[in-house]
């Protein structure tokens with residue numbers, strides 16, 4: 001079946017029933033909270049949500065009981081143990097085990113208790129370190145992974161493969177989406193373990209508040225990266241749930257590359273820091289380019305809507321309202 005055939009086969013399923021029971025796993029996280037907002041905005045009325053404390057998804061018995069009682073019709077799996085390079089290298093056992101447990105429990109019991117369709121979320125770290133740029137879906141398992149997060153990546157690859165295996169063996173509608181770097185409301189602005197974009201926003205904000213003269217950023221600023229607003233991602237997740245049913249996982253990116261330098265200057269401007277931005281080129285730059293090839297999704301008819309500037313303005317407003325001390 002081609003992607004387009006698959007898309008038409010799936011069209012009209014969940015979209016036709018706005019009271020369908022949908023379990024969003026991880027609904028308090030960056031991705032899960034955006035998916036909940038999007039589902040509600042387009043009229044879905046019957047969402048099932050459980051916090052980590054209410055339902056530990058690593059607990060197989062608890063997940064089984066949950067599915068046997070609640071019997072959701074659709075599942076979006078946005079719960080995961082996520083973290084940066086430092087956390088991944090310090091806790092490799094946690095990253096591989098917790099993620100394998102969460103996804104194995106949720107995917108398997110979703111299937112066993114009659115869920116019609118499940119969407120699994122992974123990330124661009126599933127691809128080989130030296131994948132061609134932009135990275136097509138077909139680059140999966142064609143070379144060695146980036147060693148710093150291979151534990152997490154291996155778990156996510158297993159999640160994609162589980163969805164494929166259940167599709168093949170049970171003819172069950174499990175699909176996977178692989179987003180690029182995300183940002184937006186509910187992002188992690190922690191001073192030590194946040195991603196580059198929220199880390200820059202926090203640092204410029206603190207420098208503005210304290211009246212600092214400069215902000216020093218590691219590297220030369222030359223690496224190229226791709227960012228997608230989490231509300232765009234959530235829109236694509238609902239789009240895929242409603243319109244896609246295929247074996248292949250689907251990349252979700254903005255298709256727009258920005259250098260770290262351009263990003264830092266834009267964040268500086270949005271935050272309103274008027275001091276100097278200094279590059280410490282004695283520090284490492286990281287991989288020179290990382291961009292997803294999202295043409296599969298474009299061919300299915302979806303495209304992002306939020307510009308980086310607009311997305312940053314909204315995210316900074318959210319930061320001011322929710323995070324700053």
Ligand SMILES: NC(=O)c1ccc[n+]([C@@H]2O[C@H](COP(=O)([O-])OP(=O)(O)OC[C@H]3O[C@@H](n4cnc5c(N)ncnc54)[C@H](OP(=O)(O)O)[C@@H]3O)[C@@H](O)[C@H]2O)c1
Pocket residue numbers: 025026027028029030031032051052053055056057058078079080081082102121122123124178179180181182183195
């Ligand atoms: N952020 C990005 O830039 C990005 C990019 C690409 C892909 N993704 C993917 O999107 C997915 C979600 O990421 P995110 O950024 O939204 O992460 P996040 O903000 O950390 O959210 C993850 C959610 O999962 C929950 N969770 C973790 N362990 C759990 C458990 N054992 N039982 C129940 N709930 C549990 C967390 O709850 P607690 O906080 O209470 O533990 C949290 O609500 C991941 O698969 C990730 O790979 C994210």
